[in-house]
Amino acid sequence: MNETRAVKWIGQSVERLEDPPLVTGRGRFAGDINFPNQLHMRIVRSNHAHGRILSIDTDAARKLPGVVAVWTSADIPEVPPIDFREGPIEKLAPYRQPVLATGMVRYVGDPVAAVFAEDAYVAEDAADLVTMEIQELPPLLSAKDAPAEFSPGRHTEADILRQGYGDIDAAFQKAHTIVELQLSVGRHSGVPLETRGAIGRYDAARDMLQLHGAAKVPHRNQELIARMLKRKLTSVNVFESHVGGGFGIRGELYPEDILVCVAAMRLGRPVKWIEDRREHLIAANHSRNQHHKVRAAVAADGEILAIDDLIFHDQGAYVRTHATRVAMMTCGVLPGPYRVPLAYRAVCHFRLTNKTPAATYRAPGRFETSFVRERLVDAIAHKLKLDPIEVRKRNAVTVAEMPFKRPLEALGEEIHFDSGDYHKLLDRMLKEVEWEKLNADLARRRANGEMVGVGFAMFVEKAGLGPKDGVNILVDSTGAIEVVTGGASLGQGFETVMAQVAAEMLGVDYQRVSVIHGQTDRISHGIGAHASRATVMTASATRVAALNLREKALAAAAELLQAPVSALDIVNGEVVRTDRAGGPSISLGQVAAAHGKLEAEGWHHAEHQVYPYGNHLAVVKVDPGTGGVTVERYVIAYDIGRAINPTLVKGQIAGGCAQGLGGALLEEFTYNDNGDPLSVTFADYLLPTVREVPDIEIILTEDAPSPLNPLGIKGAGESGINGVGAAIASAIDNAIGIPGAVTQLPVTPQRLKAIIDAKR
Amino acid sequence: MKPAPFQYHAPRTIEEAVATLARVAPDDGRVLAGGQSLVPTMAFRLARPRHLVDINGVAALSRLVVENGKLCIGATVRHAAFERPVAKGPLGELLREVVRHIAHKPIRARGTFCGSIAHADPASEWCLVAAALGAEMVARSARGERVIPAKDFFSGIMTTALQEGELLTEVRLPLLSADTRFGFCEFNRRAGDFAIAMALVTFRLKNSAIIEPRVAISGAEATPRRIAQAETALDSHAPDAKTFAAAADAAAKAIDPLDDENTSADYRRGLVRTVVLRALERAAT
Numbered sequence A: 001m002n003e004t005r006a007v008k009w010i011g012q013s014v015e016r017l018e019d020p021p022l023v024t025g026r027g028r029f030a031g032d033i034n035f036p037n038q039l040h041m042r043i044v045r046s047n048h049a050h051g052r053i054l055s056i057d058t059d060a061a062r063k064l065p066g067v068v069a070v071w072t073s074a075d076i077p078e079v080p081p082i083d084f085r086e087g088p089i090e091k092l093a094p095y096r097q098p099v100l101a102t103g104m105v106r107y108v109g110d111p112v113a114a115v116f117a118e119d120a121y122v123a124e125d126a127a128d129l130v131t132m133e134i135q136e137l138p139p140l141l142s143a144k145d146a147p148a149e150f151s152p153g154r155h156t157e158a159d160i161l162r163q164g165y166g167d168i169d170a171a172f173q174k175a176h177t178i179v180e181l182q183l184s185v186g187r188h189s190g191v192p193l194e195t196r197g198a199i200g201r202y203d204a205a206r207d208m209l210q211l212h213g214a215a216k217v218p219h220r221n222q223e224l225i226a227r228m229l230k231r232k233l234t235s236v237n238v239f240e241s242h243v244g245g246g247f248g249i250r251g252e253l254y255p256e257d258i259l260v261c262v263a264a265m266r267l268g269r270p271v272k273w274i275e276d277r278r279e280h281l282i283a284a285n286h287s288r289n290q291h292h293k294v295r296a297a298v299a300a301d302g303e304i305l306a307i308d309d310l311i312f313h314d315q316g317a318y319v320r321t322h323a324t325r326v327a328m329m330t331c332g333v334l335p336g337p338y339r340v341p342l343a344y345r346a347v348c349h350f351r352l353t354n355k356t357p358a359a360t361y362r363a364p365g366r367f368e369t370s371f372v373r374e375r376l377v378d379a380i381a382h383k384l385k386l387d388p389i390e391v392r393k394r395n396a397v398t399v400a401e402m403p404f405k406r407p408l409e410a411l412g413e414e415i416h417f418d419s420g421d422y423h424k425l426l427d428r429m430l431k432e433v434e435w436e437k438l439n440a441d442l443a444r445r446r447a448n449g450e451m452v453g454v455g456f457a458m459f460v461e462k463a464g465l466g467p468k469d470g471v472n473i474l475v476d477s478t479g480a481i482e483v484v485t486g487g488a489s490l491g492q493g494f495e496t497v498m499a500q501v502a503a504e505m506l507g508v509d510y511q512r513v514s515v516i517h518g519q520t521d522r523i524s525h526g527i528g529a530h531a532s533r534a535t536v537m538t539a540s541a542t543r544v545a546a547l548n549l550r551e552k553a554l555a556a557a558a559e560l561l562q563a564p565v566s567a568l569d570i571v572n573g574e575v576v577r578t579d580r581a582g583g584p585s586i587s588l589g590q591v592a593a594a595h596g597k598l599e600a601e602g603w604h605h606a607e608h609q610v611y612p613y614g615n616h617l618a619v620v621k622v623d624p625g626t627g628g629v630t631v632e633r634y635v636i637a638y639d640i641g642r643a644i645n646p647t648l649v650k651g652q653i654a655g656g657c658a659q660g661l662g663g664a665l666l667e668e669f670t671y672n673d674n675g676d677p678l679s680v681t682f683a684d685y686l687l688p689t690v691r692e693v694p695d696i697e698i699i700l701t702e703d704a705p706s707p708l709n710p711l712g713i714k715g716a717g718e719s720g721i722n723g724v725g726a727a728i729a730s731a732i733d734n735a736i737g738i739p740g741a742v743t744q745l746p747v748t749p750q751r752l753k754a755i756i757d758a759k760r
Numbered sequence B: 001m002k003p004a005p006f007q008y009h010a011p012r013t014i015e016e017a018v019a020t021l022a023r024v025a026p027d028d029g030r031v032l033a034g035g036q037s038l039v040p041t042m043a044f045r046l047a048r049p050r051h052l053v054d055i056n057g058v059a060a061l062s063r064l065v066v067e068n069g070k071l072c073i074g075a076t077v078r079h080a081a082f083e084r085p086v087a088k089g090p091l092g093e094l095l096r097e098v099v100r101h102i103a104h105k106p107i108r109a110r111g112t113f114c115g116s117i118a119h120a121d122p123a124s125e126w127c128l129v130a131a132a133l134g135a136e137m138v139a140r141s142a143r144g145e146r147v148i149p150a151k152d153f154f155s156g157i158m159t160t161a162l163q164e165g166e167l168l169t170e171v172r173l174p175l176l177s178a179d180t181r182f183g184f185c186e187f188n189r190r191a192g193d194f195a196i197a198m199a200l201v202t203f204r205l206k207n208s209a210i211i212e213p214r215v216a217i218s219g220a221e222a223t224p225r226r227i228a229q230a231e232t233a234l235d236s237h238a239p240d241a242k243t244f245a246a247a248a249d250a251a252a253k254a255i256d257p258l259d260d261e262n263t264s265a266d267y268r269r270g271l272v273r274t275v276v277l278r279a280l281e282r283a284a285t
């Protein structure tokens, strides 16, 4: 008997398709990829933060048995600096990073030479033998300091970004009160468990260059490699394997990726490079490091009339693939959920320093601005003696104002909040945490001498950047379904989610669907996985492709079954008649076999990004004797529009939150006055462990599906981290009873104890 | 993260180990115990020993026994061995309390008590225990055996009285009388990290007054040590809040804290006050 009711896969927390190899130790990460006859690359890095290269001596290294080649920039004059992902930008071009340092070293970790050897040990021994003579120059270590010379005629302020609207001066004149703050966010970054890895391979017979170990944006990197190495796009292929975390930093195109490609071609052997942890902490992208001088013009009732923010963005030594994206995003998204009706101005000084180059890290520009904005709201509430929750409600855009347009941009698009009921979600959270009781309990504990407090943050995320993505779906004669995407998987469950959407549209079991991603030889386009785009864009395209395939399958089956299409349905992979129980049926595999092939394409076009939203709430306990902070409770309310797989969404939120706690309390790349990095191991770059992270309570709602895609999807990837700095800062203020105490992230015990002791 | 080349030696007896050491120590030869400090530094190439003398195969070094009122801890006894009381009375309990603050489980399964003492990290819990309780270090070399008291053993950050070619064969800790009270407290930023400051205190009570107080701190200074000023503040006083505060203040005042780029001397001094106070409170309850 045929099962006649279609199974719903969307919205189900089904098990992940990708887990079996991972949980049985059969995953294949970059380190697991080996090719016969491969060489190993080791990078010699600068130990100086800033200096002129007088000479590099590679003789001793070359002589070591097992060494095949040692390169400096002089050996690869034809290779250009790492280019911008979105194409050439003339103004910023001089600040790009050469693949090997040319003339100058600009941060500790700057690649100076590359050693190629028969094994990784010899490569490292040889790297040790490379010596260099550097004429040291004073390092520039803060974006707040005056810019200095970068190269003759060019200084370290590479750009000034501006966004805004309205008449700032007029708005501030009208203000009842002006609130002004100076705030800083420390340097931290996504630190995936798997470090970077790149394996270059060249097939001379077919003139085909391959890069293995790619992540995040395989098609963009294919294009960028072809552009930089002046090759045809079709003669470069990029392959993603399992990826042990991305967080925005993994998968960008770095000097090492280009080096293994060039070496594979020139040396005629595959070349493998696996980054070690010290390298990772000084060479992979950093992020976040900003200073804000922000002021708000406020009405007597707490309405924020205008915001004026002066930002100093510490870019590090070079401008990498993202160009000024994080700084520009910072300028655009700062107002968040609040209306700010009269005027807004953000001016961001994008400055180079002698530190590791910076770029995107999960919720780029949003973690920072949520901290700044929510600090500002707390300060306004304190100054006007208003309830901070009330101030938020007064300023938040209402459901009646949706869609809400704001003359600011994010990722090159004007910001249009597509849908949302911020007040409803706020009320829901307050109810769920029993806000009054929670505060009464904390007040009682404070009266008993405990330093405990609660903090709060409200934010709007952005997701699903367009303009378009396309997917192919194939059915083979066995009935197996293949969804071919240009997406990428960084561990987030991409395959499962795409399979769920395809399965529901098509009428098959999601386990029959395999999902291809990160293979540029399988599909000619793709957006990868970043900026919380994959589910919005690629799943929407998957939906269209699956519906197209369904139509084809039904048409073909109608002929085979001699039945009208309107009387057919696909249930569990079988085309069945809906008008007669027990009638004839035919499997999709049989249809495919009869039809030659069954294949369809589907595209999704997006005019605008989507804007999910949420709230964070933290309860912390401060130990005045040590300055230590314990996070007792963490609650996140988030409206996702539509959750394809709620368990995976919650996993994204909880994981993001853990990273946020790192940035709020533990993680910081620090430097001494010489520009030497002090955070080069996991003993000094402190990631939160399971002991420092409480169970994250998640309230997931679907009140505001996006009107911009048929499934109503909004993104999930960055919501868990967005408000953590803000909520923790607010909770600490509350615990120690000093409003506005926290002005800098991370809140280290030493800083916090100094604040508490100063007040005593 | 690949160590520089080295030669590996695997002696089976103490005599063989000492003989090998005598031969290779002058040529940058080092003892390999649990490897939990040495191997990471080799991976960073901060240490590049030319020879490693692996003592893990020396059966005689694994003893853990009480002899003549002392707990004798052989050179290959792992941290994890102390997760259950290894001696009757307060000493076993004290070691059990302290050990759970050392690193993480996999590291405790491999790292050794004696390795920690020989390594002499300023934030080592075992070095603090050795200083507080007056341990004896037994060092063997081709020249013979000598016993070094704790107060003469730690000479600076990661430097000890051990000489070239000397193997620390065991550490001896005096048993504690049944009425000895102890308290331990450390502060670190994450569970399992090396502490920024820690304190271990012991005392007994006679007629409701403190006798035989020991107050030792580590992490905050270059070497672990007892703080006489704090002990004086306790001696013959009632174990109450006022006494404890005075002792904690005395300790904070007496120390010469380390000062580095991430942690200031001031902050360390404040932490010492806190950890001494809390260790005393724990000892009292």
Ligand SMILES: Cc1cc2nc3c(=O)[nH]c(=O)nc-3n(C[C@H](O)[C@H](O)[C@H](O)COP(=O)(O)OP(=O)(O)OC[C@H]3O[C@@H](n4cnc5c(N)ncnc54)[C@H](O)[C@@H]3O)c2cc1C
Pocket: B030, B031, B032, B033, B034, B035, B036, B037, B038, B039, B040, B075, B101, B102, B103, B104, B107, B110, B111, B112, B113, B114, B115, B116, B118, B119, B121, B123, B124, B125, B126, B162, B166, B167, B168, B169, B192, B193, B194, B195
């Ligand atoms: C992530 C991490 C966290 C850690 N946290 C802590 C912590 O919180 N507290 C703490 O105390 N330790 C901590 N450690 C260090 C750990 O306890 C080490 O095990 C210990 O410091 C050294 O013991 P080992 O047996 O591993 O010695 P090894 O690493 O083998 O040797 C260390 C040094 O001592 C010498 N040596 C070892 N044994 C002898 C001997 N018998 N005679 C002469 N010389 C010898 C070696 O030559 C070497 O120079 C941590 C380590 C790691 C990796």
